Amino acid sequence: MFEKDLFKDKIVLVTGGGSGIGYTIAREYLKLGATVYIASRNAEKIEKALKELSAFGNVKSAVADIRESEQIQSLADKIKEESGRLDILVNNAGGQFPSAAENISFNGFRAVVTNNLIGTFYVTQIMAKTFFIPQKEGNIVNIIANIFRGFPGMAHTGAARAGVDNLTKTLAIEWVRYNIRVNAVAPGIILSSGLDQYPAAIMKDITASIPNKRMGTMEEVAYPVLFLSSPMSSYISGETLYVDGGNHLWGDQWKMWSESLT
Numbered sequence: 001m002f003e004k005d006l007f008k009d010k011i012v013l014v015t016g017g018g019s020g021i022g023y024t025i026a027r028e029y030l031k032l033g034a035t036v037y038i039a040s041r042n043a044e045k046i047e048k049a050l051k052e053l054s055a056f057g058n059v060k061s062a063v064a065d066i067r068e069s070e071q072i073q074s075l076a077d078k079i080k081e082e083s084g085r086l087d088i089l090v091n092n093a094g095g096q097f098p099s100a101a102e103n104i105s106f107n108g109f110r111a112v113v114t115n116n117l118i119g120t121f122y123v124t125q126i127m128a129k130t131f132f133i134p135q136k137e138g139n140i141v142n143i144i145a146n147i148f149r150g151f152p153g154m155a156h157t158g159a160a161r162a163g164v165d166n167l168t169k170t171l172a173i174e175w176v177r178y179n180i181r182v183n184a185v186a187p188g189i190i191l192s193s194g195l196d197q198y199p200a201a202i203m204k205d206i207t208a209s210i211p212n213k214r215m216g217t218m219e220e221v222a223y224p225v226l227f228l229s230s231p232m233s234s235y236i237s238g239e240t241l242y243v244d245g246g247n248h249l250w251g252d253q254w255k256m257w258s259e260s261l262t
Contacts, residue, residue, distance in 0.1 A: 014037070026049075087137070087138065090229070151253075168238060168239075210244070
């Protein structure tokens with residue numbers, strides 16, 4: 001489905017591209033001919049990823065914290081100076097921790113919402129105003145989570161990701177006049193570094209609520225991102241594609257968490 005040079009001459013920014021799903025998304029864009037910028041607030045992680053990803057194509061890196069609008073503007077300026085344009089933005093950066101809602105501190109809730117929702121808005125607006133709106137062309141894919149039936153065990157990120165889901169729909173309508181498409185991918189339980197914070201008790205039965213009884217792979221998230229940012233999806237905007245083996249439709253989401261978090 002994906003031709004070798006599908007993204008030739010395209011400039012792509014992947015936030016949180018230093019590890020996990022973001023790293024895999026960046027790698028797949030590189031393999032299809034794109035120039036890819038990866039950004040992360042962790043300098044050591046991003047430099048390691050830069051060295052590894054260079055084997056696949058033209059990759060550039062930047063240390064940037066999506067919670068700091070000044071750093072994001074500096075990143076936009078860097079991309080403009082080096083590449084002159086940006087074609088695709090993948091908002092992948094974020095973070096959370098499992099907790100029962102009553103145990104989440106005010107600071108913890110604020111930190112996750114700031115990272116996952118406010119940070120995503122900062123990046124999206126700055127890249128749109130710097131590139132997509134003046135260009136009258138752009139493509140945005142937001143990585144969220146399985147929030148279809150709430151997110152028991154992670155109320156903070158559920159609230160933040162639901163905000164990004166609505167932002168996706170809203171911007172798809174507001175910015176259609178600029179020829180900007182905005183979509184989202186909602187991964188389910190994916191075998192990645194994102195599981196490192198999960199308690200051992202949860203990991204033991206983590207596939208119980210998934211219809212096909214397995215976790216997804218990072219490539220299985222990356223491929224829909226490529227599709228949604230490619231010409232093959234040119235008539236799709238404002239959609240959230242769930243990549244979770246049907247998990248959002250079936251299974252007791254809370255049972256997985258309840259014994260270890262309460």
